[in-house]
Amino acid sequence: MSSNRRNFIKTGGLVLTGIVAGAHMVSGFVPTHSAIIAGGEGDYTLPALGYAYDALEPHIDARTMEIHHTKHHQAYISKLNAAIAKEPELKTKSLDQLLASLKTLPESVRNDIRNHGGGHWNHRFFWTVIGPGNTMPSEKLMAGIINDFGSMEAFKEQFEKKSMSVFGSGWCWLIADAKGKLMISTTSNQDNPLMDIVETKGKPILALDVWEHAYYLNYQNKRADYLKAFWHIVNWQSVNEKFES
Numbered sequence: 299m300s301s302n303r304r305n306f307i308k309t310g311g312l313v314l315t316g317i318v319a320g321a322h323m324v325s326g327f328v329p330t331h332s333a334i335i336a337g338g339e340g341d342y343t344l345p346a347l348g349y350a351y352d353a354l355e356p357h358i359d360a361r362t363m364e365i366h367h368t369k370h371h372q373a374y375i376s377k378l379n380a381a382i383a384k385e386p387e388l389k390t391k392s393l394d395q396l397l398a399s400l401k402t403l404p405e406s407v408r409n410d411i412r413n414h415g416g417g418h419w420n421h422r423f424f425w426t427v428i429g430p431g432n433t434m435p436s437e438k439l440m441a442g443i444i445n446d447f448g449s450m451e452a453f454k455e456q457f458e459k460k461s462m463s464v465f466g467s468g469w470c471w472l473i474a475d476a477k478g479k480l481m482i483s484t485t486s487n488q489d490n491p492l493m494d495i496v497e498t499k500g501k502p503i504l505a506l507d508v509w510e511h512a513y514y515l516n517y518q519n520k521r522a523d524y525l526k527a528f529w530h531i532v533n534w535q536s537v538n539e540k541f542e543s
């Protein structure tokens with residue numbers, strides 16, 4: 299890569315597009331999400347994390363973050379794009395819409411959109427609810443947590459217990475129903491609470507990736523230690539916004 303392009307990436311990350319996809323690997327930091335969130339306007343691309351791969355150490359190591367972002371997340375995106383290329387009329391729908399209507403999608407792509415569309419949605423969301431900042435739950439979120447779980451400690455305990463109960467690969471979620479009531483749910487593989495096929499639906503507020511690829515390098519089989527570490531890297535600012543929006 300030329301030094302001009304490198305300088306461009308460092309100073310002009312706001313216009314990051316597919317042309318310089320992978321720029322985060324050069325600098326380790328680029329400004330966060332721009333127009334990548336919504337579907338329906340072409341191919342999906344890997345969003346920048348908004349923080350460096352080593353920013354979450356010692357809780358999540360840089361190597362895990364880099365592989366998770368550039369290999370695992372990118373693979374979901376590539377396979378999602380391949381699926382949508384088979385049924386181009388689906389490009390008019392947002393990813394949220396696709397996941398909420400899996401039952402009615404063409405059978406030829408239904409599983410790929412479930413697995414890889416879910417994989418893209420879940421990781422894109424996950425990167426925003428973790429981060430290096432020292433943040434706190436808002437008064438409003440704390441009130442919700444106390445109302446629905448009894449206390450922050452009780453919430454964390456239940457969230458860890460549910461996360462431990464995921465057999466194999468999956469996710470643990472804090473979700474809100476239409477009235478704002480908070481619940482914890484889990485999903486298998488890359489399913490999520492937006493999907494029409496899952497048992498417990500809701501608006502995701504917080505998520506934890508409990509696939510082994512999210513923690514194995516640092517924690518091996520010790521998922522419980524990864525769960526304890528998770529509380530140090532929750533971006534409560536982002537979680538507050540999701541709850542209050």
Ligand code: MN
Pocket residue numbers: 366370421507509511512
């Ligand atoms: Mn993952």
